[in-house]
Amino acid sequence: xxxxxxxxxxxxxxxxxxxxxxxxxxxxxxxxxxxxxxxxxxxxxxxxxxxxxxxxxxxxxxxxxxxxxxxxxxxxxxxxxxxxxxxxxxxxxxxxxxxxxxxxxxxxxxxxxxxxxxxxxxxxxxxxxxxxxxxxxxxxxxxxxxxxxxxxxxxxxxxxxxxxxxxxxxxxxxxxxxxxxxxxxxxxxxxxxxxxxxxxxxxxxxxxxxxxxxxxxxxxxxxxxxxxxxxxxxxxxxxxxxxxxxxxxxxxxxxxxxxxxxxxxxxxxxxxxxxxxxxxxxxxxxxxxxxxxxxxxxxxxxxxxxx
Amino acid sequence: xxxxxxxxxxxxxxxxxxxxxxxxxxxxxxxxxxxxxxxxxxxxxxxxxxxxxxxxxxxxxxxxxxxxxxxxxxxxxxxxxxxxxxxxxxxxxxxxxxxxxxxxxxxxxxxxxxxxxxxxxxxxxxxxxxxxxxxxxxxxxxxxxxxxxxxxxxxxxxxxxxxxxxxxxxxxxxxxxxxxxxxxxxxxxxxxxxxxxxxxxxxxxxxxxxxxxxxxxxxxxxxxxxxxxxxxxxxxxxxxxxxxxxxxxxxxxxxxxxxxxxxxxxxxxxxxxxxxxxxxxxxxxxxxxxxxxxxxxxxxxxxxxxxxxxxxxxxxxxxxxxxxxxxxxxxxxxxxxxxxxxxxxxxxxxxxxxxxxxxxxxxxxxxx
Numbered sequence: 062x063x064x065x066x067x068x069x070x071x072x073x074x075x076x077x078x079x080x081x082x083x084x085x086x087x088x089x090x091x092x093x094x095x096x097x098x099x100x101x102x103x104x105x106x107x108x109x110x111x112x113x114x115x116x117x118x119x120x121x122x123x124x125x126x127x128x129x130x131x132x133x134x135x136x137x138x139x140x141x142x143x144x145x146x147x148x149x150x151x152x153x154x155x156x157x158x159x160x161x162x163x164x165x166x167x168x169x170x171x172x173x174x175x176x177x178x179x180x181x182x183x184x185x186x187x188x189x190x191x192x193x194x195x196x197x198x199x200x201x202x203x204x205x206x207x208x209x210x211x212x213x214x215x216x217x218x219x220x221x222x223x224x225x226x227x228x229x230x231x232x233x234x235x236x237x238x239x240x241x242x243x244x245x246x247x248x249x250x251x252x253x254x255x256x257x258x259x260x261x262x263x264x265x266x267x268x269x270x271x272x273x274x275x276x277x278x279x280x281x282x283x284x285x286x287x288x289x290x291x292x293x294x295x296x297x298x299x300x301x302x303x304x305x306x307x308x309x310x311x312x313x314x315x316x317x318x319x320x321x322x323x324x325x326x327x328x329x330x331x332x333x334x335x336x337x338x339x340x341x342x343x344x345x346x347x348x349x350x351x352x353x354x355x356x357x358x359x360x361x362x363x364x365x366x367x368x
Numbered sequence: 369x370x371x372x373x374x375x376x377x378x379x380x381x382x383x384x385x386x387x388x389x390x391x392x393x394x395x396x397x398x399x400x401x402x403x404x405x406x407x408x409x410x411x412x413x414x415x416x417x418x419x420x421x422x423x424x425x426x427x428x429x430x431x432x433x434x435x436x437x438x439x440x441x442x443x444x445x446x447x448x449x450x451x452x453x454x455x456x457x458x459x460x461x462x463x464x465x466x467x468x469x470x471x472x473x474x475x476x477x478x479x480x481x482x483x484x485x486x487x488x489x490x491x492x493x494x495x496x497x498x499x500x501x502x503x504x505x506x507x508x509x510x511x512x513x514x515x516x517x518x519x520x521x522x523x524x525x526x527x528x529x530x531x532x533x534x535x536x537x538x539x540x541x542x543x544x545x546x547x548x549x550x551x552x553x554x555x556x557x558x559x560x561x562x563x564x565x566x567x568x569x570x571x572x573x574x575x576x577x578x579x580x581x582x583x584x585x586x587x588x589x590x591x592x593x594x595x596x597x598x599x600x601x602x603x604x605x606x607x608x609x610x611x612x613x614x615x616x617x618x619x620x621x622x623x624x625x626x627x628x629x630x631x632x633x634x635x636x637x638x639x640x641x642x643x644x645x646x647x648x649x650x651x652x653x654x655x656x657x658x659x660x661x662x663x664x665x666x667x668x669x670x671x672x673x674x675x676x677x678x679x680x681x682x683x684x685x686x687x688x689x690x691x692x693x694x695x696x697x698x699x700x701x702x703x704x705x706x707x708x709x710x711x712x713x714x715x716x717x718x719x720x721x722x723x724x725x726x727x728x729x730x731x732x733x734x735x736x
Contacts, residue, residue, distance in 0.1 A: 097545075100608075107564045180460065181460035209721055211669050213694065214713070217478065218471035218472070218474045219471055222474060298555055305672060318557070322559050323562075348552060355544075362613070
């Protein structure tokens with residue numbers, strides 16, 4: 062039974078030890094691990110530094126519990142350590158206010174951009190328009206060209222205009238501006254999303270008696286939802302991290318987290334633990350978003366890049 | 369630029385009655401009249417002709433919003449089914465026009481004045497004085513030169529991103545872990561990054577990278593001492609945050625290539641090196657061009673890291689145009705001059721991007 066050669070078998074060349082193949086695999090994993098280290102070390106460094114004390118910083122300790130004993134020094138200065146969390150803390154109140162500002166502004170701006178951008182992208186992918194000499198391609202280009210506009214061109218006019226409109230240092234002002242900056246990206250992603258949905262779906266819906274908007278809202282939107290999530294997350298990343306406009310247009314009420322981080326950078330000297338705690342608190346929400354929703358981000362950018 | 373997708377053809381028979389038509393017109397023009405009226409009243413108020421005592425221009429803003437809403441509703445009333453289609457694009461268009469065109473025109477009027485917020489004289493038209501000042505401003509042209517260097521660095525970033533994308537597209541274990549790890553730098557705020565890396569990891573005495581440099585034999589590592597090294601440091605930090613962006617686009621492109629093509633090349637006897645250059649790379653050309661163009665656009669906005677790490681120093685060696693204008697405004701309150709610099713920058717960018725896109729178009733056109 063076993064003495065006959067099996068019909069399906071690996072050829073000797075495949076079964077032999079292949080040093081070149083193993084060498085290649087090792088090299089691939091070494092490079093991957095190396096780059097993962099490059100990507101993750103700064104985050105690790107910030108997280109651990111927030112638990113250090115002065116001697117640990119000076120002596121360059123790296124591994125908590127092995128090199129040094131973690132202390133709550135950095136988090137205490139933010140009012141977020143276990144022993145200060147119950148007590149009143151002006152720093153914490155300040156930090157939470159900034160955090161709320163950042164959250165409200167980035168969420169609202171992303172939501173507004175996704176709504177406006179999806180509608181425009183759907184219209185452009187389905188109907189042919191004509192505004193004077195502008196056809197669909199020109200209108201698309203008009204929207205996408207806003208991406209090229211450097212923020213610095215808009216900054217000073219907006220500063221003056223917002224002053225006249227009493228929108229300076231207000232959340233609404235920043236929300237409107239941020240919506241503008243991410244709108245082209247949303248349109249760019251959503252246009253390809255909608256283009257990949259066959260029009261037969263809507264045609265069937267229209268035959269069944271739905272209006273254009275009814276077909277869009279009940280048939281197309283659910284299909285395009287993953288793309289909208291991707292566009293929303295990308296917008297969220299860009300608006301949460303935005304610094305330039307926030308630094309120019311806010312002073313006390315609507316200051317966002319990046320502005321707070323930047324304003325602390327100079328004043329702290331070598332008390333790294335508190336800066337590290339602040340930085341880490343500022344990047345943590347997006348790290349979580351990145352880990353949990355990575356699939357959507359990749360998908361969204363893939364939709365935009367590959368036609 | 370836009371592929372004209374298959375359009376949704378709907379045949380509708382709209383019989384819009386004359387009264388409905390009139391109502392639509394009334395709605396649009398009535399609200400427009402209101403907008404003009406409010407704006408005119410406010411202008412007169414500001415000029416001191418009449419005394420309404422309005423504290424700000426908010427009423428005009430509200431009138432604009434009201435007009436925009438009426439315009440959208442009016443389209444449906446006026447044109448029926450056709451109007452419903454217009455309403456998809458109108459909100460975004462009205463929003464963008466209000467937020468871009470108006471400030472840009474306004475910016476143009478500021479750009480030719482000697483407006484300095486610190487001076488008492490206010491705004492005065494000064495013709496081409498700002499132009500002359502710009503022409504003779506070595507720091508501005510220095511910042512421009514830096515931008516060229518920074519943009520040139522994108523080629524290196526592209527090579528690295530392509531390499532990483534190839535690795536991620538290969539058959540590896542723990543692919544999701546590596547993908548998340550490689551993506552994370554993109555999620556971090558550049559301001560936080562400038563502290564995390566620029567201010568602490570690169571700190572000359574205690575920073576881990578400085579320690580590493582000392583261990584490798586660089587006696588007194590200073591990453592921002594000389595202009596060349598400072599520039600390279602800024603480039604590396606910016607690359608660190610933005611390589612994931614290009615990597616993901618390229619990865620998506622790689623995964624869209626049908627497996628049959630590379631298999632066919634292997635059957636035909638091409639080695640991995642040849643397969644890459646003869647099959648993969650040419651197929652990736654359109655995606656590569658898109659990724660590089662997007663990256664250039666982001667690079668041209670580079671400012672946060674420079675402002676927070678070096679503030680342009682040493683001696684303006686790391687300045688980008690944006691960070692330079694930021695300081696021109698922040699430190700010297702030079703609104704008029706700063707705006708002119710920004711607008712010149714915009715014009716140069718538009719020219720450069722147009723040329724680049726034309727070139728890219730020629731490059732990616734299928735060769736026969």
